[in-house]
Amino acid sequence: MRLPEGGRIDRTKPLRFTVDGIEHTGCAGDTLASAMIANGLLTVAPSTYLGRPRGIFAAGVDEPNALVQLDDPMQLATTVELVDGLAATTLRGKGRLTDEPDAARYDKRNAHCDVLVVGGGPAGVAAALAAGRTGARTILADEQRELGGSLLTENRLLDWLADAVEELDALPETRVLTGTTAFGYYDQNFVACASKTRLWHVRAKHVVLATGAHERPLVFVDNDLPGIMLASAVRQYVNRYAALPGENIVVATTNDGAYGTAFDLAGRVSTIVDSRSEPPAELVNRARELGIEVLAGSTVRQALGTQRIGGVRVGDREIACDVLAVSGGWNPAVHLFSQSQGKTRYDERKAAFVPDKSVQAQHIVGAANAVYDLTGCLDEGFSAGIEAAKMTGFDGEKPAAPYTAREVITDPHPVWFVDGPEGRQFVDLQRDVTVADVRRATGAGMRSVEHVKRYTTIGTAHDQGKTSGFAAIGVIAQLLGAESPQGTTTYRPPYTPVSFALLAGRDRGELHDPVRKTPMHDWHVRNGAVFENVGQWKRPWYYPQPGEDMKAAVLRECRAARTDVAVMDASTLGKIDIQGPDAGEFLNRVYTNAFAKLKVGHCRYGLLCKADGMVFDDGVVMRVAEDRFLATTTTGNAAAVLDWFEEWAQTEWPDLEVWFTSVTEQWATIAVVGPQARVVLAIVAPDVDCSQDAFDFMTFKDAFLADGTPARIARVSFSGELAFEINVDGRAGARVWDAVMATGLPTPYGTETMHVLRAEKGYVIVGQDTDGTVTPQDLGMEWIVSPRKDFVGKRSYQRPDATRPDRKQLVGLLPTDPDELLPEGAQLIAPDTPLTPPVPMLGHVTSSYHSAALERTFALALVKGGRQLIGRTVLAPLRDRTIAATITEPIFYDPEGARRDG
Amino acid sequence: MLLIPCPWCGDRDETEFHYGGQAGVPYPERPAELTDEQWGEYLFVRDNPKGEFAERWSHSAGCRRWFNLVRNTATHEIVR
């Protein structure tokens, strides 16, 4: 029912909304839950597992029952701001994701501040005022749409609050973020905050946590009936939203807090049931004056009713009611405090886990610090704000308190559960877990709440145990006969659910990850290339002509490279410029082969191992000058190799004078491959003598191309064919590529053809044919390991294990059926191996292709003791068939290397 | 997310850095003279204390310099 007066709603702005298809009217300022209550809708969808009737229970993020489906699934009616046209469906447990992409724009923002205050209740507002007035850069974040916290529930100090809000808005260095939940507290005061569409990454010099407290439920028989609500929630609905949940109310409490609810609803409250045998006389007297009966030393044993509460049983008495407002005490909201590594302790008098020791630069104040009187909250807030500001280099006076009345809060008397059917005493409403379930867990020998939580699922629903967590701790303590509760579960981010869309922000779709394109990319697009992703790079995979599938295109490209001339954009290869008088010595120490004596103008293929002796990367290194090299790396590993060079140079050999610069993007590289490569070079670089006598294999020349572009032309080959690499300034890449294509001679080819050509020659690709457990010996590459010098990983190379005969070794495979293509990754077994698990594996296929040159399929594989098995047959058992293949040497084409010179 | 003081660039977020493990584990001067056990110790065995730990970091997305710091592994406080 909507009260005719009061509340912070705007009765002049009606809002229409529907719940489960039925139309209702609320007001601006309502939450969905308050509007529902104002319309007499207290009951929501039945419980997830047991199908028991449930109603709105809380008024905030701790709500366990009132889940609704909007466009977003599983929203809490208690935290959804009412808007006109809102259409909600009550949810029984699970929601559903919409099929539509989320069209909203989410964004991230980094913010740095001196003082971050989390929580906009009286303590938080006081802290922000105190800090903000000093000029310290202050951020105040609160999950609610409006600052005030408990003041709004209790209708107190509203004039002071209005002034404070105005002042905070005016303070130049203070920012107030309402509707913004601090949900994650990480190291060095890094606090993640979420508003509806913005994710804040706040790094604060000092944090003041004023996160308040959560009221606890009471555990008794049928304590889940609709109409049973947290006492503070009832008070909030009435005072803040003018939404009355019932006309005949009983209050059940263990502490002073719920008396405020009773007093504010005087006339509609018949009885206060207080577990304490001697409640504070002042409160009892006030109750009597208001015509409310106080039953001291009593507890509610059972709720009566089937679809909604109709009364309560207290001792032998039955008392009729339509709402039972419960308060099982208060839990300081130590979620963020605990996330920040702060330690809590159990306070016997307050019957709660309270903050004990902060680890980070932080204060925790107010109800979050188990201070429940308003004077105390304000005082702690003002003090913390001024201290925080001082710690960050500002100064000022502690503000004068607007309210100094002394309020004595009397200790609570907790009740964990009652005698009676334990299968109807609910601990976790959302998970339908009862005292009986907890007893099963403790009966099975569990003692720790962490174990009981996982066994019973208590606290694992969307609300993450905000009402059920401590209830469970109390029940466990009583079941185990412990004197007091023992420990909490671990608080982990997020404090409240955060959508993936918000976390992703704008980093979705095309912006999910940077895309790297070569200078020739547009040409590839125009000419129909199909691309593949290599790391962040887009590389042409193959260039299908009309009517061609991938296989046909690749075979055509391969034939062109082997019989005519073909070109590839090799710009993505990692390139590292290495300079300094000790550059040669450095390379000697990291590559398995020697570089110190490489002549200027020459290139050498090099292999890198990590200290554990496993192959890490490979590539060609050019010596540009006595003190300058250009090393190439595999496309995907360029950053890792650079990092690794830096690591050794800086941390192990700081005496070496050598420096590294990534120049991958600065160069564009065009590989011209095939027996007719010289014809193309003669047109594009007429000044360069490319003849066999004038241009040796594994050398390079700096020259000008026909159009005057300076270029570095290297005679290197990753295909076994005659080949030149034209390297130019990245900005000239597209122009030079056009010039090469304008000769009308070469066929463009992509990475697939490159892979086929190199595999036919048995050249490995690090990361494809190796996996971090492969040594040079495994690859049959002992020839590239210098026996004379030391290098990183040499000691590992020399271990007996590196030459163990049953290591997985690189071999070739020729399927018995020359049209059968082995899938890469296929496991290999010996013939006659029974296929009952565990099946002993011999190895796996690392590369597999159709070969134009061989006119058949072939593969590379790592096989245990493979070199001893050459000539033998292995099987690749697949889901639908088994492929037989013969093990061969890992070289299939031109083993004598006759084609290198064209 | 840690806030890491790069000696060259100042305080930066952890995402800019690479972790380098325990500090003060030098590459052996003469690896060839080590037994397999000693070499294995160098390669794989590191301290794992609860508390202060001297470790290496590289400001890989910034100045690319390596440096050491002491971090409390229990509280993540960067001690020096």
Ligand SMILES: [Zn+2]
């Ligand atoms: Zn730096």
